[in-house]
Amino acid sequence: MSFTRRQVLAGLVGLGVAGLGAGGVRYWLGRPENIATHDYELIAAPLDLQLVPGHVTPAWGYGGQAPGLELRCRQGERLRVRFINKLDVQSTIHWHGIRLPLEMDGVPYVSQAPVLPGEYFDYDFICHDAGSFWYHPHTASAEQLGRGLVGPLIVEEREPTGFRHERTLSLKTWHIDEQGAFSEFLVPRQAAREGTRGRLTTINGQPNPTLELPAGQVVRLRLINVDNTVTYRLNLPGGEARIYALDGNPVQPRPLGKEYWLGPGMRIDLALKVPSPGEELSLRNGPLRLATLKGVASSEVAGDWPPPLPANPVAEPDLARAETLRFNFEWAAALASPADEAAGRYKYWQINGQAWDINDKTCADRPIATLKKDGHYIFVLRNMAQYQHPIHLHGMTFKVLGSDRRKIIPYFTDTYLLGKNETARIAFVADNPGVWMFHCHVIDHMETGLMAAIEVV
Ligand code: C2O
Ligand code: CU
Ligand code: CU
Structure with a gap:
């Protein structure tokens, strides 16, 4: 299923006001008031969710939902989003994986001033690459992403692909207790280890959903890990699935295989051959079920595997003349000072001996x-x-060349899951001037030191 821009807008106009909270109308869907100035109006606001039956979770959402409203545009076109902040904290939007000018990158004090409560900011950029991307704040990230400010951004290919059906699946494991109340988003002891994990795993905000898919058809599943911490070990026992894209960039289609590790921030586009009517598959994280995929009768003729997706216009790095730089990602919790910890400044991680201080606005200098x-x-x-x-890495797409721990078929990405004690090599052309964040996407690693700025001049 694919939409033209006009259909997207028409669809939005039809939706109108989405819901009522305790204090009257609390949020709206993304209907633009004036399509001459922007394509979407994206409101961040408090949003009561029922993640645990009978209990209210005081989430924050974009466009009246969490994960947020799915934004769409077509490759090569401009996307204009008016971000309206109806939270009582400042925020920004970062467009994860999109190669755009620095002023649109959503990093506070680097790209723009934070958007204050009640204010708005117009994001406006061209989407050069087709694929599955996402968006989220770059301010107080552990809490803001943790409360639900995460959403998919789908850039459609210029020409129709062979896929007639698709679904977006945003994976998130909420930091909530049995009564739906939020628990700590950043527990220092855990930030110094694998990161603070949530408890309730959901797809598109639903624990363990059943997705009905047209039997016999090939469906494009866009899986997006919008979680703060969890690496999902995706597997689909008995399912016929092929990988078509990784992190927004097409690959030569290949079988999903036994398991694919989808780290925070990463995406995978799968083609799934949907089983016969009534038959079910389970999409799992290791041994745990994430969703049931169920075939339902379809009148369409059976689908076949589509051709590979067209490559994105990413510059090819020339390894023969490339300069090599080394980055060591180090555990530094042993060096953390009690005074820093008492003041809420946790420095557990560093890159080449430097820990990023999330409270210091001048780090990017x-x-x-x-x-x-x-x-x-x-x-x-x-x-x-x-x-x-x-x-x-923000701002530029890089090519993964190789690893000392696993066999790599070189591919383009914006996020590479660097395993325990692994050394990997990546390469790219520094074709986007600016100051670009380079960080771990386990949010509490990022907030406790594992971030740096890379300048391109
Ligand atoms: Cu999703 Cu700074 O990143
Ligand atoms: Cu990013
Ligand atoms: Cu990390």
């Missing part, structure tokens, strides 16, 4: 590396710790 615009670079990423880190 001291980039960890300065790259020449249009230079070619190889980064050697070395994980010195027993915990894995999904390493993410």
Whole structure:
């Protein structure tokens, strides 16, 4: 299923006001008031959710839902989003995986001033790459993403692909207790280890949903890990599924295989051959069921595997003339000072001996590396710790070349899951000028030191 921009807008206009909270109308869907100035109006606001039956979770949502409203645009087109902040805290929106100008990147004090309560900010950029992306704040991230400010951004291919059906599945494990109340988003002891995990796993905000899919058809499943901490070990026993894209970038289709580890921030686009009517498959995280995929009768003729998706226009790094830079990701909790901890400044992680201080607005003034615009670079990423880190770079897409721990078929991505004690090599052309965040996407690793700025001038 694919929409034209006009259909997207028409669909939104039809939806109108979405819900009522205790204090009257509390949130609205993304109907733009004036389509001459923006395509979407995206309101961040408090949102009462029922994640645990009979209990209210005081979440925060975009466009009246959490995970947020699915935004869509077509490759090569502009996307204009008016972000309206109806929270009582400041916020921004970062467009994860989108190659855009720095002013649109949503990083406070680097790209823009934070958007204050009651204010708005117009994001406006061209989507050069087709694929599955997502959006989230870059302010007080553990709490803001934790409360539900995460949403899918789907950039459709210029030309129709062979997929006639698709579903977006946003994976999130909520930090809530049995009564639906939020628990701590960042527990220091856990931030110094694998990160603070939530308790209730959901897909599109529903624990263990059953998804009805047209039997015999090939459906594109866009799985997006919008969670703060969890790496989902995806498997689909007995299912016929092929990988078509990783992290928004097409790959030569190949079988899903036994298991795919989807770290925080990462995406996988699968083609699934839906089983016969009434038959069920279970989409799992390791041994645990995430969702039931159920075939329902369809009158369409059976679908076949679509051709590979067209490549995105990402510059190919020239390894022969690339400069190599090394980045060590280190565990530094042993160095953490009690005075810092008492003041809420946790420094458990560092990159090349430097810990990012999430409360220091000037950190980005001291980039960890300065790259020449249009230079070619190889980064050697070395994980010195027993915990894995999904390493993410803003502003540019990189190619994963190889690893000392696993066989890599080189591919383009914005987030690489660096395993325990693994060393991996990535490469890219520094074609986007700016100051770009380079960080672990386990949010409490990022907030306790594992972030740096890479400057391209
Ligand atoms: Cu989703 Cu700074 O990233
Ligand atoms: Cu990002
Ligand atoms: Cu990490």
